[in-house]
Amino acid sequence: YDAYIKEASERYQIPALLIRAVIRVESSGKSDAVSSAGAQGLMQLMPGTAKDLGVTNSFDPKQNIMGGTKFLRRLADYYDGDIVKTLAAYHAGHRAVDKNNGIPYAATKRYVKKVLSQYYGMKGSQ
Numbered sequence: 001y002d003a004y005i006k007e008a009s010e011r012y013q014i015p016a017l018l019i020r021a022v023i024r025v026e027s028s029g030k031s032d033a034v035s036s037a038g039a040q041g042l043m044q045l046m047p048g049t050a051k052d053l054g055v056t057n058s059f060d061p062k063q064n065i066m067g068g069t070k071f072l073r074r075l076a077d078y079y080d081g082d083i084v085k086t087l088a089a090y091h092a093g094h095r096a097v098d099k100n101n102g103i104p105y106a107a108t109k110r111y112v113k114k115v116l117s118q119y120y121g122m123k124g125s126q
Contacts, residue, residue, distance in 0.1 A: 027041065
């Protein structure tokens with residue numbers, strides 16, 4: 001998925017390694033992944049979110065990566081670049097993050113920690 005990640009990174013100004021980290025944590029790189037909550041594809045987009053982002057097929061790797069990265073960009077803009085709140089909102093939704101002024105749930109805390117661990121691990125090995 002390197003070409004799609006690179007394109008999404010350049011278009012939305014999100015680090016390619018962060019996109020890759022989200023994909024690893026969300027779906028382990030499986031484009032056909034479906035969560036128990038109904039999230040789909042590499043970056044685990046919920047159907048309503050996917051539709052809002054212009055994604056017509058969440059199982060198409062390019063559409064999923066472009067849509068998921070566009071969503072990360074929106075959240076990063078909303079949270080003035082705060083990577084922790086951005087990732088927490090990607091996982092739990094911005095309303096939950098806003099209501100709690102940060103990470104709202106234990107599962108979200110674990111998620112943010114996993115993504116950042118992947119991201120900084122990949123970044124350190126460059």
